[in-house]
Amino acid sequence: MKKISLTVIGLYLFFLHAFSQTTDQYKSMFNARPLKLEEVNLVTSYYNQDGNHSAVTGGIGTEKVIDFANMLELKLVGYGETGLKHTILAGIGVDHHTAASQKYVSATGASSPNGNRVYPSINWTVENEKTGTEFGIGSYYSHEYNYSSFALDAHVGFKNHSGGEFQIKGSAYLDQVKLIYPSELIPTTSASILPYDQNIIKTNASRSTGGYISGSTITEIDIPSSPRNTYTGSFTYNQIINKEAQFAVLLDLVKQDGYLGLPFHRVYFKDMSVKVENLPSTRTKIPIGLRFNYFAGDNLIVKSYYRYYTDDWGLTAHTASIELPYKITPFFSIAPFYRFYTQTATKYFAPYATHAITDQYYTSNYASAAFKSHFMGTNIRIAPPNGFNDSFLSAMEIRVGHYTQSTDLNSNVISFHFTLK
């Protein structure tokens, strides 16, 4: 943690120094402008899903979820004395969900199905508009009952003279997974505790005699956590092809370590014995994506995306999507979209009651299964030139989508985005 913080500070000082080379040359040309609130974005979303393969109940059982998500983001822009543009994005998100399967963390179905997540974030970017270079740092925090996360990131970007932009970003997520076990599987002896859970011994006695499940004797702070770290290097290259077309190449190199399963996911074996899912403590992921956008004629835009994904757990996936915004007027567009996704199973997945008791790693979480999915819907965007009735509300988007998975999971989502200026 300390090393990461020092690295981020070091990177910031390095790029601040690099940018400062132009200070004297342009000092007289610019008037500093203090940070000013330029834009407010509000995104609100309602999501529901249904299925019959919950990981909490070992790959069978209800997957009903309702989620209500809200995000508020403020964008502040200002110019320093040297002419450098400073942009600060400060946001906060609040989600509330109800998950039917969450009740069955307790064997009797007595656990609460509700949960909340709060996630503030802040990003600061310094841009030299003359040279087309930028540098930024950001921080992110997320908290929910069973999971917390703290993240730092830093990025640099460069533009060339032929319409290309290159960005490198490094980020580190330092997460804590709270070790909430299914009530009947709370470890009671050190022999039954996995190496990364050794500190759970401290609270075993009280948890096994009532525990957090009944909500009576154990408070949130009593339940120990296990770390999960995610380090990502992201490389993005955007290129203008001509007046109507541009593309982007996106590559992420992801390394995870720590507790990569979830402690309340059950796995039933062939002999009907039950354990908590067990997965390797490291994972390397390589997703690479390509976007291509083309303005066809005066009204139609073709937005396409393809992603190839592979990891060292044996999962390979392809994602392809197309969106066709049609501009009915310059300020009003309707965009039908379709997304296709397919993946192979990880080496560690097997459905309910099919794992062998001798398996070293095991999960019945259907996110690791082989399946195909389809997602389709419509996006409507309205952005009058002077806002709605000359008000602060400058743009509005409504997006509805229906998702189906070959595992019989299906879901619906409706989202609204309001931009105020």
Next chain:
Amino acid sequence: MKRIYVFLSSLTALLFTSSCETVKEYQKNKLNDAEMALSTRRVERNELNFMSYKEGASGANGGKTGGGCGCN
């Protein structure tokens, strides 16, 4: 891994062999249209979030790559 090398090699070849026009700022009215942005929309945030829970793959879309939630 081999497929990634092939894909990256093809992409690099495409970058260097394709002829891209130099487009002046005043010619960018279509490229600067909000619908032409080479990024995900803010309004997509929640659907990308649920996909990261229900699908094994993530990343290369400007969004999450694994951290920050009890998801993949």
